[in-house]
Amino acid sequence: MTPNVALQQSAAFRIARPRSYLVRLPAEFKRYTAAHTFVGKTPVNRDELRNADFERDVVAQFAFISDETPRIIASSYDSHVFGNAVVELAGSVIRLRVTRDRGQLLVDLSPVDRRDWFDEDIVLHFVGADADAVALEAGERDALAPSAGAINRHFGRITLAFQQATWPDVRRILEELQNRRAEQLFGR
8 A cells, every 4th residue: 555545544634634515615715705895894796896887988988098998997886875986097198087976077187107197177278278178167077978078189189298208397287287276266
């Protein structure tokens, strides 16, 4: 009898060997943990933390930011808090983040290789699209089409501004525009 066969027939091996239901448990546990996360102490299905319809709408409206279909790089959804959701897309040159907050749709832009987010109004003012920026500021912000249309109309200028070589200067100007707007809205 070989040593392996003797070991397998020993009582110690039979006791230490996991039962068949214990062998399946890790695979089931892996599937469960891959599909769930925890919110506090409550397990939540990961699909419930995303809103596929909202993701599809965002990708369809902003498909122009990429030569192919824009890549969803982040997505979250909270059905318990007014249906708030965030979808972040990566295009060829820019990233785009759409936030649905209590029914309002807000769009932020960033260079594809950075995480310097600026809202669409500021970016549109920067590229000289003041009429579109003012129209968006005054609008209801309950649909994606006006934002997508304004960004699409000025996409060439936006991509030029978001080039890596010019970004440090552009970022400084965008921050200054943002600060001025905050002063106008909220005073000093």
